Amino acid sequence: MKQIDCEHLYRDGRYYDLENEDFVDDIPFYLHQIEKYGEPVLELACGTGRITIPIAQKGIQITGLDILDSMLNHAKRKATNKGVNVEWIKADCRDFRLNKKFNLIFSPFNSIAHLHDLESIKACFSCVKEHLMDNGRFIIDFFNPSLNILTRDPTKRYPVKEYPDPDGKGQVVITENNIYDVANQINRVKWYYKIGSQSEEVVEDLNMRIFYPQELDALLYYNGFTIENKYGNYDETPFISASPKQLIVCHKH
Ligand SMILES: C[S@@+](CC[C@H](N)C(=O)[O-])C[C@H]1O[C@@H](n2cnc3c(N)ncnc32)[C@H](O)[C@@H]1O
Numbered sequence: 001m002k003q004i005d006c007e008h009l010y011r012d013g014r015y016y017d018l019e020n021e022d023f024v025d026d027i028p029f030y031l032h033q034i035e036k037y038g039e040p041v042l043e044l045a046c047g048t049g050r051i052t053i054p055i056a057q058k059g060i061q062i063t064g065l066d067i068l069d070s071m072l073n074h075a076k077r078k079a080t081n082k083g084v085n086v087e088w089i090k091a092d093c094r095d096f097r098l099n100k101k102f103n104l105i106f107s108p109f110n111s112i113a114h115l116h117d118l119e120s121i122k123a124c125f126s127c128v129k130e131h132l133m134d135n136g137r138f139i140i141d142f143f144n145p146s147l148n149i150l151t152r153d154p155t156k157r158y159p160v161k162e163y164p165d166p167d168g169k170g171q172v173v174i175t176e177n178n179i180y181d182v183a184n185q186i187n188r189v190k191w192y193y194k195i196g197s198q199s200e201e202v203v204e205d206l207n208m209r210i211f212y213p214q215e216l217d218a219l220l221y222y223n224g225f226t227i228e229n230k231y232g233n234y235d236e237t238p239f240i241s242a243s244p245k246q247l248i249v250c251h252k253h
Contacts, residue, residue: 001117002120006068007070008205009191010068012070013075017074018161018163018164019160019163031058039102040103043063043065043107044105044124045065045093045111046064049079051109053086063087063100064087065093066090067092072090094120104136105128105131105139107124112124112140113210113211125224125225129223136251137249140216144243149178158177160174170195170197172193174193175191185209188205190204190205220250225250227250231245
């Protein structure tokens with residue numbers, strides 16, 4: 001099984017939140033799934049609690065699991081400040097054993113892209129099966145790969161995000177480029193951070209395993225899951241070629 005390689009990218013949860021906290025479109029989707037399938041809920045790779053905390057604020061029993069202290073500590077601080085009760089677990093989503101089963105387990109926001117090899121995916125799905133109630137549901141959210149983005153010109157820079165540095169060092173401007181590694185199906189993205197007036201950019205690697213639609217369905221099927229719904233976006237419209245997302249709801253065979 002390959003080691004994770006995203007520690008550096010996620011070394012400070014404050015930056016992650018400044019880059020992602022304004023994305024909230026997926027939260028109503030998960031609340032609706034919880035209404036249908038029940039609690040307790042387990043979020044794999046919960047990060048800074050961007051989704052976990054708003055769900056817990058509704059009084060729902062939720063456990064957030066992540067491998068990195070840098071993300072979990074920030075999540076814990078935020079939950080404490082908001083007076084919200086979440087069970088936080090530091091663990092690898094490929095190797096965890098909780099004394100508990102869940103009605104809903106979800107892997108949101110492309111987190112599965114951090115699992116680069118078949119062994120990792122098998123191990124994660126096996127842990128999910130062990131922790132899912134017999135009638136429970138597992139949900140994966142992974143984008144619908146765009147060949148245009150994967151194959152774009154690696155010598156060009158594309159804008160990602162801008163925000164004020166949390167330590168007052170000025171404006172952070174992030175741009176990116178990528179090279180798609182066809183054999184390994186890994187999109188090797190580089191994020192370039194220009195911070196205030198500093199002349200040197202900080203460069204971070206983001207290596208994302210790409211899962212094509214039929215492949216993701218087959219991986220789930222051959223690892224013991226029956227797909228019940230495949231949506232193309234958070235509004236629960238069916239998945240089609242032009243859909244931005246692959247939102248798969250499945251249960252154990
Ligand atoms: C894109 S972030 C998603 C965070 C959060 N779920 C959200 O939606 O904002 C990906 C997260 O995956 C976590 N991660 C990566 N590999 C992991 C693994 N093997 N086990 C558990 N968490 C992992 C990272 O620490 C990071 O917090």
